[in-house]
Amino acid sequence: MFSITVRDHVMVAHSFRGEVFGPAQRLHGATFVVDARFKRLDLDGDDIVVDIGLATRELHAVLADLNYRNLDEVPAFTGVNTSTEFLAKYIADQLVDRVHEGALGEGARGLAGIEVTLHESHVAWASYERSL
Amino acid sequence: MFSITVRDHVMVAHSFRGEVFGPAQRLHGATFVVDARFKRLDLDGDDIVVDIGLATRELHAVLADLNYRNLDEVPAFTGVNTSTEFLAKYIADQLVDRVHEGALGEGARGLAGIEVTLHESHVAWASYERSL
Amino acid sequence: MFSITVRDHVMVAHSFRGEVFGPAQRLHGATFVVDARFKRLDLDGDDIVVDIGLATRELHAVLADLNYRNLDEVPAFTGVNTSTEFLAKYIADQLVDRVHEGALGEGARGLAGIEVTLHESHVAWASYERSL
Amino acid sequence: MFSITVRDHVMVAHSFRGEVFGPAQRLHGATFVVDARFKRLDLDGDDIVVDIGLATRELHAVLADLNYRNLDEVPAFTGVNTSTEFLAKYIADQLVDRVHEGALGEGARGLAGIEVTLHESHVAWASYERSL
């Protein structure tokens, strides 16, 4: 199995509901350093997994919709806690949609899976992995 | 598959037995930067994998039993080489015990697996992964 | 010149005022990974710069006052932009106050300077350095 | 499953053929920071996955054949793009050959798999994983 990974980041505000979150129930924020990993069983005709330029552009586009926002006010997130692991899935699903739309190139339709990891600090991160 | 990972560290002395270890047969030491990764198929009712506060606390507790010790004198390690990979399994198993005891919360009983990685330097690390 | 540095982090929400900030004028957030460096011309009688346990505890205490907060609502920050560089100075000044109060031990009164660096992402950080 | 990973690096020149590569069709270069991960179901009689000294030596030997070279002139790479993901497979395959030759010790014949990751910058990396 091959993979390539590209990194970007996003800076957001949010709050959590539920006693388990303690002081994180207050409005606070985070920088998420985001790694998007694209997996493929074989290389394509250009000897790559996916066009790294397109992968970088599309990850940036997905994050741009969230960047410098208060996630508590984003309609797509009504009624859920925008935990690091939840956001990893959200971003992975958005990337899969873009693959299906052809935004990562025709070759990307041969991808086997996507894994997204969000680093919330130097001591904590979360990930979500799915097939295509 | 979802996961969250928390990081801590431990500083220990130890020595190895066996020609394969060369100068590491002498009493020396290491800082192990320890990453504990908790995996789960679905998020729980709070939209998380596990309470990150409890995960951090329990990892710290497991490491506290080893921290600032000479592992050659720890009864649990009699007769084995406390290699980085061996310690990764030891710490993973201790965390699983704590999950079963409920120390990581009731939701943690739904965890699918745990992976522990120990970084012994900037150029070497080891890991152990198991299901729950 | 000797120094020791300890690292911790803080997660906050805030917004900026001024066209120069573009979309960061919206309420958003950040994780700041914070490095506090303590400088001293000579080592003390214990052969150290400062008690690393106290340095870690006091940095954590300074950050606890900010952690999981919306900085726009913190009275101490009224009328200023809580930029990364501004916060580096704020935290450094708080640490200096604690040194003068004796919270870092008697030996800490011999410190020559403090430098605080805040990492806001993998591609941007800011610092402030001052003498004691 | 256990694993150990060792890190080294290599500095090469190369160019790519294909419109997808844009300006990278020009002769340029890269530092690849290379992580070689060795997997094994159980520890051997010395309580390790593989002799870390031999793993380090053999990874260095594989990279020495590429280091400070223009990959466009290496016969083994004629007609292919030496993309980061392609090189990850090349290095993994070379390591597997060395395992089979006994260069990583007799115990290494019990390895389950090898994964090689090449970091081409702080924001992009690629990997290849195979069984033995």
Added chain:
Amino acid sequence: MFSITVRDHVMVAHSFRGEVFGPAQRLHGATFVVDARFKRLDLDGDDIVVDIGLATRELHAVLADLNYRNLDEVPAFTGVNTSTEFLAKYIADQLVDRVHEGALGEGARGLAGIEVTLHESHVAWASYERSL
């Protein structure tokens, strides 16, 4: 003293002349992860050292002139070894020129100094620091 630092990278080919360079006299390449640090005695009216958006844009522009190139063919570098430390000075000087041209904003004219660090691998980096 305040500072902010932004990070980007560049991928180049080059060769060195001189026995001291050993195998690096051959055409090879490098990824340089580049940190540009901007220093200022006091914050400006917006409570910042310099507009981080402009700093990022101008560093990227300086690197774009070098990116995906064989430095042996760049006229500006005729007759010199494009060592990591030499390139750190070249990039710092280019940034200072842009500050003087106003490309980093009017406030940037108050900068005290610039330091550029180039990471050539996980085990080696070089820097150049100058006043404005």
Added chain:
Amino acid sequence: MFSITVRDHVMVAHSFRGEVFGPAQRLHGATFVVDARFKRLDLDGDDIVVDIGLATRELHAVLADLNYRNLDEVPAFTGVNTSTEFLAKYIADQLVDRVHEGALGEGARGLAGIEVTLHESHVAWASYERSL
């Protein structure tokens, strides 16, 4: 001012004397990731600060004398606490001796200073800086 930095590591056991050290008074150990920074006002005739190959070799040689040892038994350290900051000075001084002996090449006699940083974990490091 120019500088180049090279990184290596060392794994040692030791213990501390003094109440300030708490549990670190017990025999324990550490991995120190060691950065040696060499400073010079101008580049030499080869357009470098110092031969990076010799710098790497000499740092490795200095660390080899400490590696896989119990520092409590090293005669040079009798009666002192081998704190991270103390060891930073010890290594810097050893490197300066080697510069004076010519081990880093004739050009190294033009060095202005050396700074050594020891990382004892992901959250703590110490350094010592001196002129030549």
